[in-house]
Amino acid sequence: AQKITQTQPGMFVQEKEAVTLDCTYDTSDPSYGLFWYKQPSSGEMIFLIYQGSYDQQNATEGRYSLNFQKARKSANLVISASQLGDSAMYFCAMREGPNFGNEKLTFGTGTRLTIIP
Amino acid sequence: DSGVTQTPKHLITATGQRVTLRCSPRSGDLSVYWYQQSLDQGLQFLIHYYNGEERAKGNILERFSAQQFPDLHSELNLSSLELGDSALYFCASSAPGGRGTGELFFGEGSRLTVL
Numbered sequence: 105a106q107k108i109t110q111t112q113p114g115m116f117v118q119e120k121e122a123v124t125l126d127c128t129y130d131t132s133d134p135s136y137g138l139f140w141y142k143q144p145s146s147g148e149m150i151f152l153i154y155q156g157s158y159d160q161q162n163a164t165e166g167r168y169s170l171n172f173q174k175a176r177k178s179a180n181l182v183i184s185a186s187q188l189g190d191s192a193m194y195f196c197a198m199r200e201g202p203n204f205g206n207e208k209l210t211f212g213t214g215t216r217l218t219i220i221p
Numbered sequence: 222d223s224g225v226t227q228t229p230k231h232l233i234t235a236t237g238q239r240v241t242l243r244c245s246p247r248s249g250d251l252s253v254y255w256y257q258q259s260l261d262q263g264l265q266f267l268i269h270y271y272n273g274e275e276r277a278k279g280n281i282l283e284r285f286s287a288q289q290f291p292d293l294h295s296e297l298n299l300s301s302l303e304l305g306d307s308a309l310y311f312c313a314s315s316a317p318g319g320r321g322t323g324e325l326f327f328g329e330g331s332r333l334t335v336l
Binding site: 137139141147148149151154156195197199202203204205206207208209210211212213214 | 251264269271277279309313319320322325
């Protein structure tokens with residue numbers, strides 16, 4: 105089974121609208137971390153937001169928030185008031201186990217988001 | 222700037238050749254991870270080194286090998302190259318001792334084109 109599933113290969117959203125990018129995960133480990141990265145056309149990987157499995161509140165970072173539904177094993181990224189610069193590939197990723205500083209991340213296949221002026 | 226340095230940024234070579242990609246992690250980071258991203262694909266984990274020792278292996282081909290040196294920089298060696306090896310190769314590092322979130326800090330990648 106896929107550990108990280110992103111079911112939206114591509115999305116088109118009008119500028120200034122909010123957008124939700126879906127991510128579901130699969131793990132039996134009670135301790136894990138969920139990450140979202142942005143990859144613009146230039147190619148670099150930019151860390152956006154993190155949610156720990158024991159965190160009680162949904163993570164927020166500026167216009168980014170993570171809608172964490174533990175029972176459903178989903179960790180959707182919400183971008184409010186989208187901007188043209190948000191056009192990029194977005195990847196959801198998971199760390200299984202506690203953070204000891206030496207765990208790999210498993211990535212989903214990504215969602216290509218295009219913001220329309 | 223993530224603090225992770227990768228060289229070269231671009232590399233064009235022919236099938237059957239061998240190349241070496243180099244990575245310097247952020248200052249103080251002990252872990253180095255290598256990932257492969259083929260065209261319009263997600264990131265596939267290749268291998269992880271921690272303080273000079275191999276910690277985990279992913280879908281790394283036998284034609285590929287890696288090592289981490291005492292100064293903590295790492296090299297990924299790709300040999301007998303095939304057209305399908307064309308990809309963006311990322312190196313990443315993470316803060317030691319569980320500091321922070323465990324996020325990976327990525328280099329800008331080495332784009333390999335095999336002709």
